[in-house]
Amino acid sequence: MRALRFHQFGEPASVLHTETVPDPIARSKGVVVKILAASVNASDVRNIQGTLPWTTTLPRTPGRDFAGIVVQGPTEYLSKEVWGTGDLGLIQDGSHTDYLVIPEAAVAEKPNTLSFEDAATVGVAYITAWLSLLDAGHLVSGDVLAVTGANGAVGTAAIQLAKWRGATVIGIIRRESTRQAVLRAGADYVLNMSQQDMHDAILAITGGKGSTMAFDTVGGELFEPCLNLLSRKGRLIAITMSGPRRVCFNMVNFFRRELHLIGVDSFYLNTTACSAILSQLQPCFEAGILRPLSIARCYPIEQALEAYHEVQQGGLDGKVVLTMHQSTRVTQSL
Known part of the structure; x- marks a missing residue:
């Protein structure tokens, strides 16, 4: 599968590369999510630069937010459309990849009214x-x-x-x-x-x-x-x-x-803790009480360096989202 990887700290344009890595396997009490969309956050840029309050271990795949479909794991989770965020990309490999392993306890169904791209703007x-x-x-x-x-x-x-x-x-x-x-x-x-x-x-x-x-x-x-x-x-x-x-x-x-x-510091919240909050937010999004953030740009993962450059430059009115596989977008954002 494809994954963005960095083996040393520095500017994303210099140290971030797309690599082919082994497909993940769902182990005990875990599921594999096929990532369809993932936001690029300013904290993802700082993580690669090594300027967060702590440094992650290397090599690392960045990315905190995601939306996708469960493709491996217990039968009751298969084909569920999910969203998530947490300490991904920090203490474990993140969401800027084709597939991601998360704990069963971190599975949170995304609002059925949101596209995968829009759902990926919500997490952080x-x-x-x-x-x-x-x-x-x-x-x-x-x-x-x-x-x-x-x-x-x-x-x-x-x-x-x-x-x-x-x-x-x-x-x-x-x-x-x-x-x-x-x-x-x-x-x-x-x-x-x-x-x-x-x-x-x-x-x-x-x-x-x-x-x-x-x-x-x-x-x-x-x-x-x-x-x-x-x-x-x-x-x-x-x-x-x-x-x-x-x-x-x-x-x-x-x-x-x-x-x-x-x-308040959200960096220490893991995917399971975040899923509990997202599950409380889900009905509010489905009822239209809450809305996802606006999307300034969507980039395929092949253009990830351009996406990171946009976030690093700042000034955009909206989120930058990576797409890994084709998805139908329903625009409901602000």
Whole structure:
């Protein structure tokens, strides 16, 4: 079978190659999935570059998200259309290949309303948003959520999850061209931080109280401004860092307002844990309550280096998806 492989860390254009490797075999309590589509995430690029907080063992096949069909394993799983994500490509070979072995416990049926390509956009973004807002942040109906990077994959997923749970959502963007996409995702308000003062605008929206939660998907220079957006006892969820790893903020303001700072890391969640969350999301996608992310480009695996280049360059409004075998796409994304 074909698999993308890297034997050393570096830029994908230099170290990532398509190789022929042995077909996998379903062993005890495992199944083989024929991969039909798999997203290329920014974390896949960083994994190959060796710039994640830890380094994977080499050689390695990258890829975290996938959608496909079970072709080997116990009879009750055969021909099931599945989707998944997790620590693939990190501590075990990932999804940028023709076939993938996962545990039986990680089998999650994909929504029957989604194509394989659309289903492949969901994993990392929605799992990260779920862990951040629902598991860590305990978001409830009536919360006011401010989301930085609202036009990004995780930001878009966060908006939809928050609206599903009854929150008011304020999307924060840098480029005016992304406003309509954030509104389509469900945001109640959209603030362009290049044109407006975030703090003043959110105080105006909330009657001077501030947001009860801020979800910072950008990090770096936005860390302290996000703290300042919060109402008393507000929660800031941090998932990433851009630029220097150290940040500064007013500690007196922090404890006097009884603010909460919560860090979330989705990298340590394995395929089985992620499948449990995806199974809870499945009926929401089938009912149209949640939607997959938009797809900017689809590339066959033969053009994987072009796909990785697109993700590495950034600036796309949507996901980049690899296709391994022919699939019929049903467009239901944002």
